Amino acid sequence: MTYSTQQDETVAPEAGASEDKGRRDEIVAVARRLLEHHGPDGVTMRAIASELGIRAPSLYKHVADKRELEVALIADGFRQQAEAFEQSEEHAIETFARRYRTWALEHPHLYRLMTDRPLPRNELPDGVEERAARPLIQAFGGSVDHARAAWAFAHGMVTLELAQRFPPDADIDAAWRVGIDAISNQSATTTNTR
Amino acid sequence: MTYSTQQDETVAPEAGASEDKGRRDEIVAVARRLLEHHGPDGVTMRAIASELGIRAPSLYKHVADKRELEVALIADGFRQQAEAFEQSEEHAIETFARRYRTWALEHPHLYRLMTDRPLPRNELPDGVEERAARPLIQAFGGSVDHARAAWAFAHGMVTLELAQRFPPDADIDAAWRVGIDAISNQSATTTNTR
DNA sequence: CATTGTAGGCTAACAGCGTTAGCAATGTCA
């Protein structure tokens, strides 16, 4: 058996730096699609390769390991979140909460990937995490304690909803209202800007 | 090669019903220990078997599959939580929060196992989930919306802490204080007892 | 034009995972 037509596309590498980018980006894109459509179990190296018409070991010519793919998806997720959360309105807290929940429910698997495990902060582009977090901190006038409490509440609501931990007849909107109300009407006695 | 000394322990089965209990409980106990000490990746069927001096396939004489083991651990976790949370004090909310956090930090892997995925409610002993949840609902005088908001906050704080998502210098205690303060001083405008 | 180097495919294979099939030895009971 001979390799008949491998490497058809000759794309004339444009002058400049590393040209690995194209293929690598394709791989990441496929991984993202598989994650969204088939969940974490659907993201296997063989499945990714198959979608690209190649075999799994070939992926390692472009990517060090699977973890690197996940890091790429996480970094991308932060960028998406930053865009979704950035705003300059009143009712900042309510707006943030709504957008946070919406984003998470629209990207459940990516959200889990981003929050399940410790962040690979060393491998993440600089500032990417900060930028996604800034809108929330601003909404609380720089009080990080309040911002963290609000974040924890939102994160808890979202993960419990995603994991279907509330009873089927639970009024999730009502719980959101109660929580947001409580935190935004909070008397800022112990404001911490650290 | 012959099987030399298999099945040494002759324990004289006490009269009564199914005697699978003993071995099955041992298996669950080993699984729990492995989960606590080595995390979820340490809980493999081969590792469990090895601890018991047998081979992995033999486990299936006592347990249907790995999921059943996990369900047993989850049920046990709920029982532990119920005992840890049940109380009859004042400052119920603060006390609950402290105990909730303490329990989660003491059993991080079990906590994750219990909250990560949808509960196998069909396979769980009746009432076990309810009982663990009751102390919290009582602390809020039966308002399930407030209880859920508080639960989400606590769950969010705990999972973010376990996943090391707060910056290393973050004042986690302060965030807890802010959140608890907000929710317990909440004006109960929209009380829902459903 | 011939040579060399590299990029990016490939197959074969390994260790580890959960799990199944089928066999063997032991202990219990009639």
Add this chain to the structure above:
DNA sequence: TGACATTGCTAACGCTGTTAGCCTACAATG
């Protein structure tokens, strides 16, 4: 003593991520 259930075993399957080593096509250089 014979039958049967219990509980162990080995071998194996299909899946996972990953490595080693090979081959082919193209680009650049002499």
